Structure formats: C-alpha cells, structure tokens
Amino acid sequence: MFQITKLRCEYKENPIGIDWSVTPRISWQLLSDERDCVQAAYRIQVAGGSSFENVLWDSGKLNSEQSIHVELNQLKLEARNRYYYRVQAWDAKGNGTDWSTAAFFETGLADASQWQAEWITAPQQLMPQEDDRLPQLRTFFEVNGRIASARIYVTALGLYELELNGERVGDHYFTPGWTSYWNRLQYQTYDVTGLLKDGENALGVLLGSGWYKGYLGFRQQKNIYGSNRALLLELHIRYEDGSEQHILSNDSWQAAESAILMSDIYMGEHYDARLELDWTNRSQDGWQQAVTINHSKDIIIAQENVPVTKIERLKPIELLATPKGELVLDMGQNMVGWLSFTVQGEAGRTVELVHAEVLDSEGNFYRDNMRTAEQRVRYTLKGGEKETYEPHFTFQGFRYVLLAGFGDNVQADDFTGVVLHSEMERTGDFECSDPLVNQLHHNILWGQKGNFLDVPTDCPQRDERLGWTGDAQMFVRTASYLMNTAPFFTKWLRDLKADQTPEGGIPFFIPDLQRSYTEDSLEKNHSSAAWGDAATICPWTIYEMYGDTRLLADQYDSMKKWVSYMHEQGSHPYLWNTGFHFGDWLGLDSKPDSYIGATDRDLIATAFYAYSTELTRKAAEVLGYSEDAEYYRDLHGRVVNAFESEFVTPSGRLAVSTQTAQVLALKFGLVQGPAKERAVLKLKELLAEAGDHLTTGFVGTPYLNPVLTENGHNELAYKLLFQQDYPSWLYQVTKGATTIWEHWDGIKEDGSFWSTDMNSFNHYAYGAIGEWLYRYVAGIGTDEALPGFKRVHIKPQPGAGLDFVRANVETMYGGVASSWTRKNGGVMEVQVTVPANTTGFVVLPGAKLQDLQENGVPAEQAVGIHQVSAAEDGAGVQVELGSGSYSFTYPF
Incomplete structure (x- = not known):
C-alpha cells in the first residue's frame, strides 16, 4: 500500500476565499505499509473542474522529497475562482501512487478596489450610539435562472451573523474576528449556492458590538475601535449561462431593532423574544432605510485564521441547591462558550443565567473573581410552546451556572453546554500510568480550548480576555503539540507586526487597545521583556513545529525591529536595564503585596535580549540573509559577554540567587563551563531549600523541568511533577481543577481564595509543562x-x-x-x-x-x-x- 492522503491548502481542507494575490501552498501525507519510505518525486495537476478535463497547470514529474508547503508558483490565479488539484508521488524504489482524491481551494475577492458594496448601518434615530440594543439589517432580491454558484463575501465593524431565507449562513461565530482593527479587518467567504431559491429571496444580518465597540480592557472602556456597528457584504451569483448578479450592501437595505437588548463579550446577553421580527416578512412594521457610512476598505484582508465554531457539547453532571438555597448547574468542566437551554412559560417571564468558575468552601456560588464582567444571560419568553435559546455575540468562561426564574420544574437535561473555540485540528494526545498526571494533561488541553478563541487570551471569564504576549510565547510550543496552531498564530502574529511601535516595541497584548503612543504611556503599555519576545519566540516555534518558512519570512522584519528596540534601551548597548518589566510574574519568591517575583528584572530582560537575538540569527540563516546572520551572531556574543560581566561573579556564580535566574541562564546558554555547573548545582540547592518545590513564576516555570532534564536531573523534574501539595501542578488537580489556574494557590488549603482582583481558574501559562510531557517524558x-x-x-x-x-x-x-x-x-x-x-x-x-x-x-x-x-x-x-x-x- 502506497498512497496519498490528507491534501491541504494553507493548512486547510478545501478552503474558500483565500487571498488570491499570495501563491497558495499545498501539503499532503504519504501512507505506506513498508518501512523506510521516502518520496523521491511528485507530480501536481491543477484544473478548473474535479474531472480534470481542463488541466490549467501540470508540474510534470519533479524529483523532490518535498510534500509540505509546496508552492504552486507557476499557476496564474484569478480572483473568485475555484481550483482543483491532485497529486501523485513516487518513492525511492520507483513505486508510484495513484492520483490522490481531488481537493480544491477557492480564491476570494481581488483587493479593496473590487469591493462594490458600501458600509451600511442602522440610522441614528433608530439605534443611537449609546443604545445597547442591537440592530438587524435585511434586503430582498429576485433569483431568475439556474444557479451555478453563489458566494457571500462579508465583514463587519463589530460582529455579524447571517441568515438567508431563514437559514443560518455558515458555522462560524464571532466573525469577522478580532484583529488590529485600525490596520487589518478580515472578511469571510460563504458558499450559499444551496440556500438560494427561484423567485424572491431574503437576506438578513444581525450586528453585534463584540471587541470592536463593546467593553474591553481593564477600565470599562467602550468604543475603543469605533462607535458604529456596520456591515459590508456582497453576494455574487453566477448563473449557468455565464451571467452574474451582485447583491450589495447599500442604502437600499432596511434596518430595524432586534430582540437583543444587550450583547457584550464581558457582560453577557439580554434577549426579549416578544420583540422578535420576522425579517423575511416584507409587510412587517418597524423597518427603516439603512444608511451608509465612510470607512476604509483598504484594510480588508481575506480570512487568515481558522474560524471559531461549536466544537463539542457537554451535559450538566448535576443540578444542585447550594447552602444559600440557590439553584446551580454543575457542568463538570470549566468550559468556554455558552449554554443552550429550553424553557416554557407565560409571555413576559424572564429567566436568568449567571456564570462562574467555582463554588466557595461552603458550596455556595462564587463570582467575586469576575471583577466587573457580569457573564449574565437574560431571556424573556414570548410565551406558549417550548422555547430554545442560546446567545449570539457573547461567550462565558464557567463551570457553574446560577439559575433564576426557571420555576420548580426545571431539569438539568434542559441545558447543554456548547464549547466554542477556534477550529484547530487536535494533534496531540498523552497518556500515562498516573491518573493525576492524565488529569493535568486534560487541564492543559482545556486551558487551550478555553483561551484560543480567535486570539490567545490570558483568561476567558473576567473583564480582560486579552491576547497577552507573554502568556502566548510561554505556551506556544505546548499549544502546537496539542493542536495545529499554525493558521491561528499566523493571523495573530500579523496583528503583532501591525501593532508594533515605530521603534519596534511590542504591546503587552495583541491586538492592542490603543492606536498611538505618547511619551507618558511608552513604559506602561508595551515592551516588557519576555512579553515582547513573542515577536521572536512564536514565529520561530511555528517554523520548528510546521516547517513554515513563509511565516518566518513574513515576521522577520518584526523580529529584527524587536531586537533593535532592545538594543536601544539600556544604558549599556548589550544590557537591557531600563524600562518597566513584569519580571517573573507571580513568582512565589516575590515580596509581600507584590505580583513580581524576586528575580532581578534586568537579568530577565538581558537574558531574553540574548535569546531573541539568537533566534533572529537562526531566522536569518534559514532565510539566507548571511550578512544579517553574522551581525546577530556578533550581537548575541556581545550580549552574552555583557550578561556574564554583569550577573556572573569572578568565581562563576550567578549574582542573582533565585530558581528563575538559574533556569534562564541555563536555558538560554548564558553560562558555560564552571559557571554552568555552578548554576545547575545552585538550582538543585534552591529547589531543596524549598522542599523540592518550585518558586518560579510565569517566566521561569515553562523552562524549569526542561532545564532539569537537559542538565542531568530528570529525577528531580519528575519529583516536581508529582508533588501534590502547594505549590505544584498536581495541587490544583487534587483541588478539583479541570483547567490550569492563574495562581498556584487560587484555592488555598483552607478553601479560601486568592485575592479577588486577579484569580482566574482558566489561565493556560503554567500549562507550558505540557511541552515537557511531550518533548521529554x-x-x-x-x-x-x-x-x-x-x-x-x-x-x-x-x-x-x-x-x-x-x-x-x-x-x-x-x-x-x-x-x-x-x-x-x-x-x-x-x-x-x-x-x-x-x-x-x-x-x-x-x-x-x-x-x-x-x-x-x-x-x-x-x-x-x-x-x-x-x-x-x-x-x-x-x-x-x-x-x-x-x-x-x-x-x-
């Protein structure tokens, strides 16, 4: 058996709406029942149809082992076209496969100049900007003739959901996604051929606030990116006779108030079913003419990331009454998404769901750690038959749900948890003989599920949910073992590049929440060591895990700018000893009332300065920039020498005596010879002083066990893994955790909680231990x-x-x-x-x-x-x- 399987274009199976201006890359896998099978040659054909009667390009038989990221660089693409491709391969023995099953990709719109539609929104008298009620838009059009294909190209300022003739269009949620909205805005492409009908058709759109104009960040800010929710949409219908019809968003559309009284990512959603309009009914009152607004189309790009979809469904494990007498659902898993529920009752009755992660030590509902995020869903019944509802433009992070207004007959089976996250292919699986470690792996995986919703958020429940750069770079390799993260990080890293400051600084989180930087904000909002290093660590890791040279090339200038930024910061050109840094965030060796660990922040900054310089050198070598590679080699050597002069004593001892200092010096190759030996011994000594427990925070923890294993102390790494008392990974497991916590002691031994101001129970950073499980264990x-x-x-x-x-x-x-x-x-x-x-x-x-x-x-x-x-x-x-x-x- 020798055959080809799993054809992909840009990591995706049969994608539609890809950027036509960028040469697509295809990949395939080989299956063989013989050992030592190596591809010796391949042949690719591209055609305009699945029968391959009209072959547009034939590579011929090419002698090559390459089977991933093969560029179709001889193929001339046109916008809005579907291309079918198939592959043959030969092994070193001359055995050949049959042609693979045909796969396809489809290009999207050409560029901003091809958008004929206009941005539209509801008129201000209908939907004042300060009004939380969401608008809906609609249009009617006639279809006459036999349809060959139909595509909707759509984006929004805010979020959108589409319906065509009463059917939801696509399975994507939270579209068009969160990008650097001032610079980049994705559009999506949908195949709606099967949803159209002869005669009159009705197309409707709900608009949500989302990240664009809803609450976002720590200061209860709204309208950060803009104040108008708006739609840009084109429906292109191709008839079998070759003619085309285009339905465009413009002021011929109509707008009305929807039944969604409020929908916000942090706050939740309020829905009054009595206010529903049948938007397919032309004669129904309440509709006004839509208005056009001016907004750039030059920033619009094709979808890059995989979409957010409904991934799985969970049923509650218990409906319980708390000691306070409250009715609470236990989902059995700290999850992210929403509840779908069924309810029956009289018109005007309102039911409410409030979401939380944990119960307190007495078994009562606890949500103080949510800060200002209400995570509250209200539904007002229209009355009569059973009604089923789920939210539209909000998501919650929760295990427990407080129910109000449902009455005495409520049943757990009336509720279903819907898990949503970016639709990344699951790639990793780990199992061992210890059930607690298996639960730890489960928790790591669910931490990723909960926080990889279009951007890599720090946490998915409180009033934050931001794409913190430090958390992302700490977890990127673990994430890439568990799931295929390449498209996910491709999109996020392009936003990082777009939001990078002119001097090369990296915002604390991506996408950023401010468009420009003033002098008094420079040290407050960007460029902390280990956080900004996401600019180098993430693209290099994706290159290692997926062989993606294109992404490395795309991000190379950003990598260089980040190194240049660090080079310009210190009072010494090869030390970084200025500015604000988060340091070893949440390190257990911190001073009282401080979140920052005891490790000297200048040491951390200079260590990451060296590491990012080395990664940029490696990237330069891969990309063939030999002069750059030599420059970064020299710069790296100078930074290492400066580190040794500043932080290593003449006798070869690190001047900073913390676990994290030893770990970083060893992991980044900053100490050699006797100094390296002393650092290893000192790390072992510091662990012993802590009872063979860690004291590291966000910066040191990801590298701790790998450094121990790499330096001959694998048994000590295992000992840390198996600790069950505080602080340890398994301490959380013994406390019933189903995700990774932000704090080692989010729930203390006595059942009390860490501070309410920052205590997430779904915070994946410490889940970076997953890399050690896969890569070392x-x-x-x-x-x-x-x-x-x-x-x-x-x-x-x-x-x-x-x-x-x-x-x-x-x-x-x-x-x-x-x-x-x-x-x-x-x-x-x-x-x-x-x-x-x-x-x-x-x-x-x-x-x-x-x-x-x-x-x-x-x-x-x-x-x-x-x-x-x-x-x-x-x-x-x-x-x-x-x-x-x-x-x-x-x-x-």
Whole structure:
C-alpha cells in the first residue's frame, strides 16, 4: 500500500476565499505499509473542474522529497475562482501512487478596489450610539435562472451573523474576528449556492458590538475601535449561462431593532423574544432605510485564521441547591462558550443565567473573581410552546451556572453546554500510568480550548480576555503539540507586526487597545521583556513545529525591529536595564503585596535580549540573509559577554540567587563551563531549600523541568511533577481543577481564595509543562535543521513514578508516536512510529548495544534501521531509522 492522503491548502481542507494575490501552498501525507519510505518525486495537476478535463497547470514529474508547503508558483490565479488539484508521488524504489482524491481551494475577492458594496448601518434615530440594543439589517432580491454558484463575501465593524431565507449562513461565530482593527479587518467567504431559491429571496444580518465597540480592557472602556456597528457584504451569483448578479450592501437595505437588548463579550446577553421580527416578512412594521457610512476598505484582508465554531457539547453532571438555597448547574468542566437551554412559560417571564468558575468552601456560588464582567444571560419568553435559546455575540468562561426564574420544574437535561473555540485540528494526545498526571494533561488541553478563541487570551471569564504576549510565547510550543496552531498564530502574529511601535516595541497584548503612543504611556503599555519576545519566540516555534518558512519570512522584519528596540534601551548597548518589566510574574519568591517575583528584572530582560537575538540569527540563516546572520551572531556574543560581566561573579556564580535566574541562564546558554555547573548545582540547592518545590513564576516555570532534564536531573523534574501539595501542578488537580489556574494557590488549603482582583481558574501559562510531557517524558521533538518533523527526534526520559507513557502527535507528515513501558522482569519496551517521508533519530536511555532488540531481532539487523550506535552522552543507544513503526526491548 502506497498512497496519498490528507491534501491541504494553507493548512486547510478545501478552503474558500483565500487571498488570491499570495501563491497558495499545498501539503499532503504519504501512507505506506513498508518501512523506510521516502518520496523521491511528485507530480501536481491543477484544473478548473474535479474531472480534470481542463488541466490549467501540470508540474510534470519533479524529483523532490518535498510534500509540505509546496508552492504552486507557476499557476496564474484569478480572483473568485475555484481550483482543483491532485497529486501523485513516487518513492525511492520507483513505486508510484495513484492520483490522490481531488481537493480544491477557492480564491476570494481581488483587493479593496473590487469591493462594490458600501458600509451600511442602522440610522441614528433608530439605534443611537449609546443604545445597547442591537440592530438587524435585511434586503430582498429576485433569483431568475439556474444557479451555478453563489458566494457571500462579508465583514463587519463589530460582529455579524447571517441568515438567508431563514437559514443560518455558515458555522462560524464571532466573525469577522478580532484583529488590529485600525490596520487589518478580515472578511469571510460563504458558499450559499444551496440556500438560494427561484423567485424572491431574503437576506438578513444581525450586528453585534463584540471587541470592536463593546467593553474591553481593564477600565470599562467602550468604543475603543469605533462607535458604529456596520456591515459590508456582497453576494455574487453566477448563473449557468455565464451571467452574474451582485447583491450589495447599500442604502437600499432596511434596518430595524432586534430582540437583543444587550450583547457584550464581558457582560453577557439580554434577549426579549416578544420583540422578535420576522425579517423575511416584507409587510412587517418597524423597518427603516439603512444608511451608509465612510470607512476604509483598504484594510480588508481575506480570512487568515481558522474560524471559531461549536466544537463539542457537554451535559450538566448535576443540578444542585447550594447552602444559600440557590439553584446551580454543575457542568463538570470549566468550559468556554455558552449554554443552550429550553424553557416554557407565560409571555413576559424572564429567566436568568449567571456564570462562574467555582463554588466557595461552603458550596455556595462564587463570582467575586469576575471583577466587573457580569457573564449574565437574560431571556424573556414570548410565551406558549417550548422555547430554545442560546446567545449570539457573547461567550462565558464557567463551570457553574446560577439559575433564576426557571420555576420548580426545571431539569438539568434542559441545558447543554456548547464549547466554542477556534477550529484547530487536535494533534496531540498523552497518556500515562498516573491518573493525576492524565488529569493535568486534560487541564492543559482545556486551558487551550478555553483561551484560543480567535486570539490567545490570558483568561476567558473576567473583564480582560486579552491576547497577552507573554502568556502566548510561554505556551506556544505546548499549544502546537496539542493542536495545529499554525493558521491561528499566523493571523495573530500579523496583528503583532501591525501593532508594533515605530521603534519596534511590542504591546503587552495583541491586538492592542490603543492606536498611538505618547511619551507618558511608552513604559506602561508595551515592551516588557519576555512579553515582547513573542515577536521572536512564536514565529520561530511555528517554523520548528510546521516547517513554515513563509511565516518566518513574513515576521522577520518584526523580529529584527524587536531586537533593535532592545538594543536601544539600556544604558549599556548589550544590557537591557531600563524600562518597566513584569519580571517573573507571580513568582512565589516575590515580596509581600507584590505580583513580581524576586528575580532581578534586568537579568530577565538581558537574558531574553540574548535569546531573541539568537533566534533572529537562526531566522536569518534559514532565510539566507548571511550578512544579517553574522551581525546577530556578533550581537548575541556581545550580549552574552555583557550578561556574564554583569550577573556572573569572578568565581562563576550567578549574582542573582533565585530558581528563575538559574533556569534562564541555563536555558538560554548564558553560562558555560564552571559557571554552568555552578548554576545547575545552585538550582538543585534552591529547589531543596524549598522542599523540592518550585518558586518560579510565569517566566521561569515553562523552562524549569526542561532545564532539569537537559542538565542531568530528570529525577528531580519528575519529583516536581508529582508533588501534590502547594505549590505544584498536581495541587490544583487534587483541588478539583479541570483547567490550569492563574495562581498556584487560587484555592488555598483552607478553601479560601486568592485575592479577588486577579484569580482566574482558566489561565493556560503554567500549562507550558505540557511541552515537557511531550518533548521529554514521551521524548517527541523537532530538528531545527529539518523542521516540521521532517526529521523526528524521539528521546523518551523515563522516571520514577510512571510505569508507562504513550504520546501521539499528528505532524504535517503524519502521526508520530512514542511510548515506553516497564515490563515485568526488568525489561523496557519502547515503541515508536515515524511517518512516511521522514526519518527518525531515536535515543533509548539505559540501553546497551548488545542487548537491544527490535521485534525480537538484534536492532542492527532490523529492516528500516540505518545505524545503531552508543548515545553521545554514553547513557543509552541511538538509532537512526526510516519511516515505520518499531518496537524496541532491552533490560532496564
């Protein structure tokens, strides 16, 4: 068996509305039942139809191993066209596949000049700007003839939902998404061919405030990006006779008040079903002429990110009465999305749902940590039959829901939790012999589900929900093990680049909430070390995980500007010792009443200055900028030397005696020789002083366990993992957490809470331990020289406390798997899978050459194995092998 599967264009399956001006890239996977399968050649055909009778371009047979991000650079694209493609491949033995199943991509509108529609909104007398009630828009049009295809191209200032002839258009939510609205605004494309009918058709749109003009940030601000909700829409109908009809948003449309009295991301939604209008009814009163407004079309871009969709549904596990007598639903999982519910009663009756994450120590409903975010949904019944409702333009972060007004007959089965997040493909899975660690992995995954809703938010429940750069860079690699994050981060990083200050500074969160910077705000709103370094860490990580050179090239200037910004900040050109920094945020070694850990902030800033410079050098080498690479190599050396002069004593000791200081110096290669040895010993000593517990915060924690494992103290890393008392990852698990907390002790041992001003129970930063689980415990890693898992590294690190580990990661090439099991009789079994068209480099810890077997035969004799030798560190055997599944056994 040798075949092609999983064709993708720009990471997506059959995308429509892609940017026609950028050369599309396609990827595919190979399946083979033979080991050591490497692609030797491929052929691509692109056609105007799925039958390939009209071939537009044929690559011919090209000798190449490339099967991901293959640019169709010889194909001349036109806007608003669908292109079908298929692929053949040949392996090194000359075996060929059949043609793959046809896939397609479809281009969107050409550019701003092609938009014929006008921005429209409700007239001010109908919908005053200060009014919270949401507008709806509609138009009627005739269809006459046999339709070949129909597409809606649409965006909004605010959020929108579409209906065509009473049917919802598409399965996307929170469109057009949150971008740097002053610079970039996405539009979406929908295939509505099947929703049109002969004769009169009705097209309706609901507009929401969303991030654009709703509450956003810490100061209860509204209208940050603008004060008008508005729509820009074009419906293009192609008839089989070749003619076209365009339905455009303009002042011929009508506007009316909707039944949504208020909808806000933080506050929730109020809906009065008695006020519903049948917008498909021409004769119904309440409609006025829409008005046009002036707004730029030059900023409009095609959809980049994957959409937010309904991912899964959860049923409540309990309907309980609290000691205070309140009726509360327990969803069993801290989730993000909303409740869909069914209710029946008299007209005018109002039911209310209030959302929270936890109960207090007495079992009562607790929401003080929400700050000003109400997370409240109100629904007023129209009366009569059963009514089913779910919100439109708000989402909540919650496990518990306080119910009011539902009456005595309410049942848990009347409610369904709808989980929403960006529709990223699930790629990672981890399981081990310890159920608490498995729950930890579950919590990490659900932290990502809850916070990757169009942007990587810090938390999804209180009045914040911002794309904090520090949290994103800390978690990006873990996130990319768990899900395919490439399109998600592509869009977010382009917003980061758009919001970067002229001097190269990076706002604390992306998208930013201010358009310009004044002198008194420069040190308050952007460019903290470890936060701004998202500009370099995130694109480099995506390059490593997905082999995406294009994104690296797109972000390269942003990376350079960030390094240049740091270079200009310090009183010394190779130290960063000025400005505001969050430091080791929430470090446990902080002073009383301080959120900032004890690690010297100048040390942290200079350490990240060195790290970002090194990543920019690597990017320059990948992109072929040799002069830049040499410049950054020299700059990196100077920063490292300055770090040593400033923070390492003549005797080789780090002057800052904290866990995080040792971790950063070791992780970023800032100490060598005796100084490195002293840092390792000091880290071990500091951990012992803390009872083998961490004291690190946001900056140090992501690197702590990897540094221990990389420096010969894997057993100590495992010890930290298995701690169950405060502070530890499993402490949260023993307290019933189903996501990752913001604070190690969000709920204290006595059941009381951390401060109400900042105590999220869904905050993924500390979930960065997931990288260690995948990359070190299971051992699945990348290769910088052959990124995207073209060369798979598997080096499991068994430790005390686990009897088995199994992990799988779906890469661009296919599934990578690693598992290890301690068998009876002191035998270790390690099973690995390397996908076709890749090679593997496997290190088996504790193995000896003479004892190593693969499926019962000496390893060096097994098919697919290229080389077997002693590991470089002398602590095992390294095996170079081709694709396939292998099972190794050896005494351990």
